Amino acid sequence: MPVGHTRVCYHEKDVEHFEQYAIDARAYGLELEVLHGKAMFERFPFLGREVLAASISPLDGHANPRLAAPAFGRAAARLGAQVIENTEIVRVEKDGDRFRVESARGDVYRAAQLVICAGAWATRLTEQFGEGAPLAVSGPQMCVTEPVPYIFKASMGVFTSIKQESIYFRQIPRGNIIVGGGPAGPADAATSRASVLPHNTVRQLAQMRRLVPALAPLHVIRVWSGVESYLPDSEPVIGPSSKVDGLFYAFGFSGSGFQIGPGVGETLAELVDTGSTPIPLDRFSIQHFAKEPAPRQSIVTS
Ligand SMILES: Cc1cc2nc3c(=O)[nH]c(=O)nc-3n(C[C@H](O)[C@H](O)[C@H](O)COP(=O)(O)OP(=O)(O)OC[C@H]3O[C@@H](n4cnc5c(N)ncnc54)[C@H](O)[C@@H]3O)c2cc1C
Numbered sequence: 001m002p003v004g005h006t007r008v009c010y011h012e013k014d015v016e017h018f019e020q021y022a023i024d025a026r027a028y029g030l031e032l033e034v035l036h037g038k039a040m041f042e043r044f045p046f047l048g049r050e051v052l053a054a055s056i057s058p059l060d061g062h063a064n065p066r067l068a069a070p071a072f073g074r075a076a077a078r079l080g081a082q083v084i085e086n087t088e089i090v091r092v093e094k095d096g097d098r099f100r101v102e103s104a105r106g107d108v109y110r111a112a113q114l115v116i117c118a119g120a121w122a123t124r125l126t127e128q129f130g131e132g133a134p135l136a137v138s139g140p141q142m143c144v145t146e147p148v149p150y151i152f153k154a155s156m157g158v159f160t161s162i163k164q165e166s167i168y169f170r171q172i173p174r175g176n177i178i179v180g181g182g183p184a185g186p187a188d189a190a191t192s193r194a195s196v197l198p199h200n201t202v203r204q205l206a207q208m209r210r211l212v213p214a215l216a217p218l219h220v221i222r223v224w225s226g227v228e229s230y231l232p233d234s235e236p237v238i239g240p241s242s243k244v245d246g247l248f249y250a251f252g253f254s255g256s257g258f259q260i261g262p263g264v265g266e267t268l269a270e271l272v273d274t275g276s277t278p279i280p281l282d283r284f285s286i287q288h289f290a291k292e293p294a295p296r297q298s299i300v301t302s
Contacts, residue, residue, distance in 0.1 A: 004154030005060030006044070008051045008211070014159055015053040022055065032057050048210050055159070062155045062170045065258055072262070092116070092125050094244055113246040113272050120189045120229035122237075122251035126286070129244050133237055133289040135252055139187035139194030139225035140180055143201050145218040147175030157181065158211060167207045177218065179204050187227045194225035230254045238264055238284040240271070248272060249286055 009015060015036070022032040033056040035043055040054045047054070073083050091102040092114065099114040116125045120137045150173050157168030158181070167181035182204050187194035201223055209216040231237065231252040241247035248271065250264050257264075270277045 001063075002059045002061045004056065004058045005062070006057070006154055006156045007055045007159040008047065008156065009053055009055075009159045010050050010165065011160065012052065014161075017159070018053050018055040030057065031059075046212050046214055048213050050210060056154075060155070063258075064172070068258075072265075089118075089125065092128050094129075094247075097246075099246065113248070115248045115250065115268060115272065117250040117268075119251055119253075119257075120187075120227045122229070122249070126241075126249060126251075129241060129247060131241060131243055131249075131286050131290075133252060133286060134232060135229045136231075137187045137189045137194075137227050137229055138184035139196070140228055140255060141182060141185050141196050141200040141204065141223070141225055142178065142180045143196070143204060143220045143223045144179070145177045145215070146221050148177070148218065150175050152177070156211070158207070164203060165207055167204050167211065169208065169211075176221075177215065179208055182207065184228075185225055187225065189227055189229075192227055194227050196223040196225050228253070228255055228257075236260075236264070236284055237286045237289075238268070239281040239286070242285065242287045242290065 007018075009018060018032075018034045022034050025032055034053060035056065036053045040051070041047060043056075044054060077083050087107065088104040089101055090104050091100075093100050095110070098110050098112055101109045101111070101114065103109075116122055118125055120135065123132050123135050126132060150171060152169070152171040155168060155170035158165050160166050163183050165182075167179060169177050169179045171177045183200055185195055185197045185200055201220060205216075205220070229252050231254055234254040236252040236254060236257070237249050239249065241249060248268055250268055253260070267277050267279045267281070271281075
């Protein structure tokens, strides 16, 4: 649901960025409203007084991934897709003009086209076609507070180049406030485990107090993380293989795959179906990594 998303900033250079970004985004049909000072505090009286400007995107929204992702799966099934869960693919190859995909159980699937979109585990499959990418994994840090009256319909975050400050929050109708952002924690693709470092939560809460001082007394009732994959420039790989016809990739979403996933899916579906898309994908080609080996590593920033 389009309930809005507001980004705020604490630094003059970021105010200038907001102004320019609003102009640039308009060319793509995205209307952003930028507010400062008195007008901003009238609209958002709860903001901390260090906030200099707010960039408001009224058509943005937020959703629960545990509900939204399976809903996409059910919608695909209604349209005829066969969704096979809990099945690890261990071997992929091209056999004549078709792909042969084999699961850990030994089940074999064949298809004329193949999309590898296996998140932090994608290069285990892409490397079987001789194409890698320097994927690193880490765990975004999340926490959720006790419920309070539901007043924040839109989500809100801090735009900044200082990692520590870059937190965001959204409130769900039940009243709990979900907080994310800031430095990541450790994650391991081999064990599929990621954890939350307690000091990261404490620092998130300090930044929350700065952003919305009235939220300071809230208790955190749960924390969580997950294995997310990152590429060096924080841009994903999206598009066709540079080596194998009929093979496509989409992975390395670097912390924003929930946001752009539906658009990426639509673009890839068009590409797979028609062989082309008006969305320029060269910027996201796996060829950028053609000369680089693909060391698997974990990144933790604190
Ligand atoms: C804690 C946390 C908070 C986040 N917050 C946000 C946010 O606020 N906004 C946002 O936009 N993004 C957010 N993200 C990032 C977002 O969740 C990811 O970018 C997105 O899920 C990536 O989608 P994906 O399909 O590429 O990978 P994934 O969601 O990781 O899905 C990959 C799937 O492939 C499966 N798979 C892997 N290997 C195989 C195999 N060999 N055989 C079969 N299946 C396989 C995996 O089991 C998994 O189900 C967050 C991530 C985490 C962890």
